[in-house]
Amino acid sequence: MIGVLEDPTQPFRKNSRRVAAAAAVVIALSAPAYAADLRLPVKEAPPPIPVFSWTGLYIGANAGWGSSRNCWDLVPPTPVPPALLGPEGCHDATGAVAGGQIGYRWQTGTWVLGLEAQGNWADLNGSKVSPPFPTTTNRSRIEAFGLFTGQAGWAVQNALLYVKGGAAVADSRFRYTDNATGTVLGAANDTRWGATAGVGLEYGFAPNWSVAVEYDHLFMPNRTHDFVSPAGLYAGTVAIRQDVDLVTARVNYRFGGPVVAKY
Template sequence: MNKILIGAIGAVALGLSAPASAADLAARPYTKAPAPMIATIYDWSGFYIGINGGGGSSRKCWDFVAPTVGTLFADGCHNAVGGTVGGQVGYRWQSANWVFGLEGQGNWADFSGDNIGTTTALRNRSKIDAFGLITGQVGYAWNNVLFYVKGGGAVVGDSYRGYTVATGLEFDRASETRWGGVVGAGLEFGFAPNWSVGIEYDHLFLGNRTIAFAGSGNAAALGAFTRSERIRQDVDIGLVRVNYRWGGPIIAKY
């Protein structure tokens, strides 16, 4: 009898404790699956427009051309240096990491310098007032960093003056628009989806031209021919550039 009573009490106790144990088990929390990582790729494709500014130096060497015989006599060299500001517009397209482009650029400039002619004894002064570049580009991009090289045609606006050393008065003058070639390289950084900033170096090959001068200022015969000078020049330019691009936004790649 006692065994039966003890067994019954144990069964009741077991039945009562089972629901309590189940209730004590905490519910498993819901965990959201982690979102896939997104890698952003900067796309350099599209049209762009921008501004630039910097400085440059033009190496000019003058040779006096003797009348009738055309013999050249060295008339000295100088560096015409100064600042420049301008703008550029272009288009780029990207294939994998390679970037290709076309660009037109126009700048105002004030590259000036002078020397006293070893043959003419005049103070020969030169100035580049403006220049333009039409170039193609090939570059390689590391996401939002682009290194490129460029090459094409260049044009500059040159003016020349001759001054009498003793008086400092203008004696004669000439001007020209000179065409040549350009090569350069740049490094550009995309700091926003459509904005980039960069630095660029350009070298202009402008060869030599024979320029006819005419009397002005202090000359005895204004407008009359005074001399011919063969002037050769190259130009080195360093620029900081800021571009705004439309088209080809940042691409999100999963």
Template sequence: MKKILLVTASMIALSATAASAADLAARPYTKAPPPMVAAVYDWTGFYIGINGGWGQSHDNRTVDGIGQAGSYDANGGTVGGQVGYRWQTGGWVWGLEAQGNWADFSGSTGNVLVPGGTVRSKTDAFGLFTGQIGYAWNNVLLYAKGGAAVTDRNYQFLAPGGALASSTGFDTRWSPTVGVGLEFAFSQGWSLGVEYNHIFEDTHGATFVTPAGVAVAGFHTGGDTDMVLGRLNYKFGGPIIAKY
């Protein structure tokens, strides 16, 4: 009788163990969640874009041995484009850029030396060739730039009544330039920015020519230029990097 009870108890224990094992095998497997991924924007690559904004050029017109003929600011709008390349190492970003713009920075004032006369000028184009250094916080880039600028300005004297008395024609001049900008990448390749530029043109000697072709020397004219530009760029290559 005892043997029968022992066998029965053993069979019950084995059945319970098998049932427990079956229950364990039936439990579903839960996969661990993937690690968090942070997207990091890479500023490396060629880019091309457009820009537009406002600028102001100063003109301080003087005549040697006589004095000032007029001083004023010529201002207006500008639109153009840029192309460049940037390299990013860690948070630091370096770049090279060429920019060309049409402009309409124009202004005038009365001629102090000729009552009723006018001193007038206009900047109709400029180019910037600069290097950049900046620091990026992911998709936000703050940078400084510097290099050379070329400007195309026309200086004039108008006689009383408005007739052209003399002009420098197209006065193309190279000058140093510096600037600073802030750029925000809002999608793959596309970025928006705002930029300030200063051109150190300063005053310089100039020869004016009358409509009859007579050259008149002894003048100094010109001055620095300031600009505020909005920019839209598209960058080729250098995709967003997944950082774990």
């Protein structure tokens, strides 16, 4: 009787099945790790960008140059012939100014509103020989001034363009002197209130520090003054028109205004 021979490839088929099963297990176990490798890396959120704010109380100093236009008119009851009454001409009083300012600003969006008080020492001097009295010289001097203003500005981050306006006060001295001796023949002092308007450009170079350049014009009203001699005697009446132009550089320190985080 002839026996049935075994298939000689049967062991190989069994081994192949075992290998395939093992491979399937390996693939199944490695699939999550492979899928994790395919995920895009997650980036961390960038740090917030600080946004400059103009809100807060500030204090600062300023210095610059000023020019005052002074026009004199000799008027009654000055005891001179009528032909000598009238204009005595105009002259400019120029010089340095220096002082300080304090204020508060509020920022909403790109708009900035504020209030400020400024006080300055001044040395604005000028003179002109009097046409009707050529042996005498008219002299004008501003020794101090103050500004009390409101502000409105437009900000782009740490750059601020603003306009300002309000009240102004100036402390002035007027003299006329003898040309030959320099002796004061008549004098009048004046503290004059008026109005002011100006414009400025300010730049924040650090979180709490800023620098600016500013122009201001002072509109001072006409005033009439009785001049008095050094002996206390009446020495004539003069109507004086006056205005002032100022250009100053400023530096400010702002206290604790908020810095808003922006992503």
